[in-house]
Amino acid sequence: MVHSARIFLVSVVALLWTTLANAASLPDFKELVKETSPAVVNISTVQSAASADDQNPLGQFRGPNGEEIPEIFRHFFQMPEMDKGPRRRSPQSLGSGFIISGDGYILTNHHVVDGADKVIVRLNDRRELEAEVVGSDKRADIALLKIDAEDLPTVKLGNSDKIEVGEWVLAIGSPFGFDYSVTAGIVSAKERALANETYVPFIQTDVAINPGNSGGPLFNLDGEVVGVNSQIYTRSGGFMGLSFAIPIDVAMEVANQLKEKGFVTRGWLGVIIQEVNKDLAESFGLDKPAGALVAKVLPDSPAQAAGLQEGDVILKFNNMPVILSSDLPHQVGRVKPGAKAKVSVMRGGERRNVWVTIGELPTEQELANAGSSKKERDQSNPLNLVVSELDDNRKSKWNLSNGVVVRRVMQGPGADAGLMVGDVITMLNREQIESVADFEEAARNLPDDRAVPMRIVRRGSPLFIPLKLSSK
Structure with missing residues (x-):
């Protein structure tokens, strides 16, 4: 009996010791939060009724394919008063930010302040001050604000290049308008590429992020900001363990340019690239699938001037390895225009270096124009599409005798009907479409x-879809 009691006592002590040891190994965030939260701010905006109607209330919170969250979920992402009564010009809590200098400079997301008529910053001491938008950059989703104040608490800036997968990180923000909410998790991945976000190597975490956290800081255990919380991926409309932050090094490069000149310049190579899979790697003489395959060299680009060729596989850029094709754009984008860069390529089974004088990244419209022919750029039709003549490859592959190929789909009736790039339009309003001229006449x-x-004809399968124009 005594022996059994001793065994029981030893087991209890061992269990308590294990529990205490595990608890001791977990981080304690209390001091970190006390030290850093005074520099975190809530950001509200005032918009006119018309501009508010044009904004997506979910900002950058979207589904895994870039689609908007369905209407059924939107009431989960709005403050209660937003859906009641007539529209009025009143502040709406849209995000978070953090103070980077004592004289009032604040960092947040571009999508938090985009389209705002007035930006209101609420400080930790409950003061509310109107902020000036010094500059905003859509490509990096970063905005720099300035408030008229002095001796403000500031965050410590870390080095996002030094963070490691698996380390603890913490976010402070205003999800759903609840100020100074704290959530914690770990770094899930680094340099994550997202659709339509070419110039940011995102930090992926499992920190709970929701609407209102946008623009808030991501801290490491040393109390240093390593990222700016920006996006989530979701299938349900709510947080599902996938959140993404802009590395602070990238964010500060953008912020410094916004402060100095009000806009951001980025390096530009001038190539259209694709991923290298196993079969392509073997065909190009590579040991493993890696690099960025040059599918097209744009005319009048730095790449063309340097002699880069279609079929080159870019393996390194300025001695940095290019493992995935998505690695290349943000590596090039961080180079100052006019600087020389060494590009290591595989060409004809041989490795060689090409020196390129990096250009300045054109605007999105200029890039779109560079990738299309003059005939395509000159098109104007009520469907707001760009189409081209049917190519021989599609004719033989899908057994087609007529039609035009959809090259670009812009906002308008064509997009509303569900047309996609690559679709072949063979008939419009019961009229056979033989050429671009036929399509333009039928559209008019x-x-x-x-x-x-x-x-x-979509991927070889024919189908009819309804198309409707609104009143002119």
């Missing part, structure tokens, strides 16, 4: 406010 003659049939 479409009736208003009445659905007409459009026959398309």
